[in-house]
Amino acid sequence: MVRSDARENRERILAAAREAFAEDGSTSMNQLAQRAGVGAGTLYRNFPTREALLLAVYQDEVEQITGSVPGLLAGHPPLEALRRWTTGLVEAMRRKHGLGNALSPAAQQAMAEQTYEPVVAAIEELIEAGKKDGSIRADADAGDFLQLTSALWRATPERSPRMLALILDGLRPQ
Incomplete structure (x- = not known):
C-alpha cells in the first residue's frame, strides 16, 4: 500500500x-x-526519466477523460455527451501533440497502444447510449468515430467545432 x-x-x-x-x-x-x-x-x-513523467501525465489525462463518460451521460443526452466528451479529447490530444517531440518514437507508440482501448471503450459507451435512445444510428462504430475525429486535433481550434458538428450529424439516424 x-x-x-x-x-x-x-x-x-x-x-x-x-x-x-x-x-x-x-x-x-x-x-x-x-x-x-x-x-x-x-x-x-x-x-x-522525463519521458516516464510525460507518459504518466498523458496516462492520467486519458484516465480522467475516459472516466468522465458516466457523468456526461447522467447530465446530457447521449449525442450532446459525445460532443462534450470529444471536445475534451481533442483538447487533450492537442496538448499531447505539443509534447510529442519530447518523446521517443517507441514511447509515442507505447502511449498510443496503452490508451487506444480505453478511449474506444469510452466512445463505445457513449455511442451505445445513443443507439439505445435512438439518437445515434445503429451502424455507428467507435473505431470509425475515433478515426474520423482524429482530424479534429490537427484542425485549427476555430474549425474543429464545425467539423465535429458534421461528424455528429452523420451519426444521426436517417
Whole structure:
C-alpha cells in the first residue's frame, strides 16, 4: 500500500508537470520538482526519466477523460455527451501533440497502444447510449468515430467545432 504522503507527492508532481508542460514543454525536471514542492529525489523516485513523467501525465489525462463518460451521460443526452466528451479529447490530444517531440518514437507508440482501448471503450459507451435512445444510428462504430475525429486535433481550434458538428450529424439516424 502506498503511503498517503507519497501518493500526495505523486499527485502534486503530476499536477505541476501538467501545468508546466502546457505552458512550456522544455521545463526541466528540477524546475518541476520546485514547482511541485518536492525534492529532486522524490521526483526521480516517482519518475526516473522525463519521458516516464510525460507518459504518466498523458496516462492520467486519458484516465480522467475516459472516466468522465458516466457523468456526461447522467447530465446530457447521449449525442450532446459525445460532443462534450470529444471536445475534451481533442483538447487533450492537442496538448499531447505539443509534447510529442519530447518523446521517443517507441514511447509515442507505447502511449498510443496503452490508451487506444480505453478511449474506444469510452466512445463505445457513449455511442451505445445513443443507439439505445435512438439518437445515434445503429451502424455507428467507435473505431470509425475515433478515426474520423482524429482530424479534429490537427484542425485549427476555430474549425474543429464545425467539423465535429458534421461528424455528429452523420451519426444521426436517417
